[in-house]
Amino acid sequence: MRSLRGYRKRRGGILMAQINMVQSLNKSIDLLMANDERVVVMGEDVGKDGGVFRVTDNLLSKYGEERVIDTPLNELGIVGMATGMAMYGMKPIAEVQFQDYIFPAFDQIVNNAAKIRYRTGGRFNVPLIIRTPYGGGVKGGLYHSQSGESYFVHTAGLIVVTPSNPYDARGLLVAAYKKNDPVIFLEPKRLYRASRAEVPDELFEVEIGKASRLREGDDVSIITYGSMVPVVMSTVERNGVNAEVLDLRTLLPMDIEAIIGTAKKTGRVVIVHEAPKTLGVGAEISALLAEKAIDSLLAPVMRVTGYDTPFPYTHEDLYIPNEKRIMGAIHRVLAY
Amino acid sequence: MRSLRGYRKRRGGILMAQINMVQSLNKSIDLLMANDERVVVMGEDVGKDGGVFRVTDNLLSKYGEERVIDTPLNELGIVGMATGMAMYGMKPIAEVQFQDYIFPAFDQIVNNAAKIRYRTGGRFNVPLIIRTPYGGGVKGGLYHSQSGESYFVHTAGLIVVTPSNPYDARGLLVAAYKKNDPVIFLEPKRLYRASRAEVPDELFEVEIGKASRLREGDDVSIITYGSMVPVVMSTVERNGVNAEVLDLRTLLPMDIEAIIGTAKKTGRVVIVHEAPKTLGVGAEISALLAEKAIDSLLAPVMRVTGYDTPFPYTHEDLYIPNEKRIMGAIHRVLAY
């Protein structure tokens, strides 16, 4: 009896929905659960409450308590238990309510989930998705705003993805589900309801490991992902920059070909992310360029990032890279 | 009644000891404790056992149970309790038995220790040292070999240091003690007893944030730290490479002047560390160069690192960068 509000028909009879990222994720999980009994959802407040951001809304009534599991308040337990379930035939989608609260589970992620396939010589594996909202811009202060992707990107054995729009959210979640390895699925909470997009009302994949070239351009390459994507797009568009824009989508493993390709094409690279600069994902991108494309670089590789401070409350708008700071870096590399 | 075995007199009446890193650290803690009642030592097996690597040997009998604290088996508890002690007037030196076991404490480190000064507007601070042995080469497999420095270097609010010899071990520990911020003190366990050096029998400092130029050279700069320092030194010496070698000593904040300085001088940079490559500390060094010294770079910035796999047992010698791999990178940049 699914409501068709906001839906319209399109070619091949596939329904297209104009939906936001929360709706897209919610529907994705719904479709996966309908499709595969092994899929269950677990975490704090994912049941009756439907998740504090409503990503798991209505799933409890549809799939019942055995498949939509409200857990006690312990992230170590959530991830550890989900890892055990994944080792023994299930495909849990575990939610950590905010990425800031994933650290109590860090040992389970880094020492168990990421290493079980390896340490057992491939005899066990952990097809687990850990979903978690990340990033600032919701007046969340130090503990509801962090962008901790680096902690996971540094960890071999994990796959790390982050969508920047409702379409990729569906496609990446489905692709994550197909993986037989643990996936850290980072959801840019600022974009949860920021915009709507047409999303086919079915299961489709966005390939893991492939960046998306959002814009072709010749003068400068901007490499970004997650919540910074709309900021970057509006910045280059409003300022008429002839920029090529890459949305990485997968942070581990990164799309090395796309990165090197665009750098070779424009010779000028600006990396934009919200996480702190020091050992942010931008460091790895820059290092890959310095190793594999040094001769093509016509200017310094600039990183426009969050600052190397905890995430402040009052002045969060200063912390998050904005048009002015991005244009500053673009001007700098263009003038070089 | 301290034994003078292995000691000899030197100028100014200062005793000099030919000691290894474990002895240097042990003596450093002893001197700090003798000097300052606020200093206590805590962790698993640090008391009667003197630590599984003997770094806290004999301290219990000298300073008693209130100051040399054997804790239950819970790293979250060790670090959390030590953080509380540090907030309220003490200067704990907490030991995590292996760096691989620091992850259960990750939330306390990242969300509490590193952020308490900031979140309280400077009203509280955490003068805490967390010592932990790291790195491979002791046949420890996945869980007694990790080099997790990146997880901490990405975390603003922490200071991260690592000595490569008995002298720096003393000087950095004393400097860490003088800091009123949390310091992650990474001890390259492979070097614990690998060599002896003359260490003045007193408290002296090695400045935090300053690299050590171990060797001047013109053709190539090798930037390294911790357990890789002796490997790098013997490699360049045995192969007659005219290399400048930097031992970073502090990983957060890195010595930006020394890094840029040497890159500008030689134009060719090879970074060597044992941690995995992706978002290893080398990524940040490389990114700093790509941003601040691009015009000086005459060759790709190469990283010779541990691999992006968990740490294997049988073939650990393949995992750890060796002379062959380091020379491969040197040849590559020299030939460029």
Add this chain to the structure above:
Amino acid sequence: MAALGNLSNDQIVTAYRNAVRARTLDLKIINAQRQGIIGFHVPAEGQEMIQIAIGMLAEKDDLIFSYYRDLALYLQRGVPISLIFDQMLANGNDFQKGRQMPDHFSFKEFNFSTVQSPVGSHLPLSVGAAYSFRYNKKKGIVIVTFGDGATSTSDFHAALNLASVFNLSVLFVCENNGWAISVPTNRQTKADIYKKGAAYGIPGKRVDGNDLIASLAGLQEAFDYVRSGKGPYLVEAVTYRIGPHSTSDDPKKYRVDEITDGSENDPIKRLENLMLKMGVVDLNFIQSAKAQAKEEIDRTMEERMSIPAPDPSTIFDDVYEEPSWIQEEERRDIDGSD
């Protein structure tokens, strides 16, 4: 007056006034949040009395690690409402320089520690503080408050075990309001919370946290135990969350069966009834106490709203005692001087 034990009229009236002030403040802030003046709030509505009781029994030298839902406790311990607004508004007068979300205070001057968001993670800190107190022969015990959900955290386990093994003077007070956001306590744990001390050799006690007299009586025993150096103690104060978890929460999603006005549990109404019955005060007093609270709070918020935000450049301070070159470089970036 006998029914109210050893309490003087003054003490009761002060307790009542502070509970009313806290309640009034809660409602004011919720309103301000709706209007976009304050970003967020976690109301203490319904939990005031156990908090007041802690405030009454705690001595000046006692250090309190409170959690994010302890408004009444701050007021009972003398924190001025102006300082609370400064933090909630995150203005330039905020001790924390506007860095934390509302309700995350650090009232050091009133012997409170610092509030963070990660649930339970202050518990191990409180144990460390108690260690330091004993080590430095400081007077005072350590009191730490937290919710029922927090008992599931790893921090709870670590802290209770450490406090017990080292026989430290920590009074653990769980404000069991029946919910961890949408998860009821009986899905959080199958054990009674006050019995959880058994896993650590720590005695425990359940008190009616909605009743001032019962709270005081139960807490007194716990305070005495801890103060006498016998070691840690765990109190479970059964209370009631009248409102939503926070201003971001919609309890209708999960609390349908249970929507009541909470009046039978409302600790303020219960104290009112008791005071009236005992003749401590009359209806006039109650009305004027409420009016006074409202006036004070309205006036104070008005006043504190005019204080400007902290200077932007301060976001680079206090990462370290002295900023490293990284923070300095980034500070120049904001200034546009880079």
Add this chain to the structure above:
Amino acid sequence: MAALGNLSNDQIVTAYRNAVRARTLDLKIINAQRQGIIGFHVPAEGQEMIQIAIGMLAEKDDLIFSYYRDLALYLQRGVPISLIFDQMLANGNDFQKGRQMPDHFSFKEFNFSTVQSPVGSHLPLSVGAAYSFRYNKKKGIVIVTFGDGATSTSDFHAALNLASVFNLSVLFVCENNGWAISVPTNRQTKADIYKKGAAYGIPGKRVDGNDLIASLAGLQEAFDYVRSGKGPYLVEAVTYRIGPHSTSDDPKKYRVDEITDGSENDPIKRLENLMLKMGVVDLNFIQSAKAQAKEEIDRTMEERMSIPAPDPSTIFDDVYEEPSWIQEEERRDIDGSD
């Protein structure tokens, strides 16, 4: 035979033989470690009998999450000594491709899970496995073993709470050998370990882990309880670590007051005495059991030592189902082809 309950002679003899094999294997490995043939070892010496008892009561469909000190348990469950040596020697036949330290097995075929070093971190996994068993209507319960030190870990707390809240069929067995390396159990916790279940509403029981009959009797009750679907159960098996914590440990540093040969606690000696007293076997049998074990173990080690190490390039496998470009690039680095 009455004294040995319902056990057949065969069962007792098998139990004894496996305990002796485990003990002999321990000593052999310690020796091999001294000679540099094997890198490391955590001996089970002294803890054999509780492990044997678990092995006797566990059914084929039961999944066991063992820890690093469970040699006798593997043998009782039928794991061939050759496979144990393959892992300890980390040779090319090792199921795990030589990736883990000795004693970190993954005997999936014998319905064991995988052993890791971080203490306690397998406990939450075991709870997840039990969830999956129920969800998939698989037969069998989940059994998880761990030391006394592990009860302090956050993982223990998380796991027991989850198992209880979801009423899962997990049998938690703590092998309390009195020590966590150098820390005696009474400094690990002030509570009796079997009572720790009280914090989660989980029943607990203490058994004499050095006595086969007592272990079986106590465990039987726990097995029955869990198997009947009543939920998790916590057994504390009091046992004794005869040797050092590991081959890297020197217990003389911390165990001076207590140096005994452990014979009054030695579970093998106790079973021997019992068997002799009951006339199940004679001295000849005991001597020949020991000689047979030694012969089997000497021969097997000799044989397995000749197996070459895993291929170096395999260190890049199994990071993911399919290596990413990163592992492939790094693999070429080792080949020298890059």
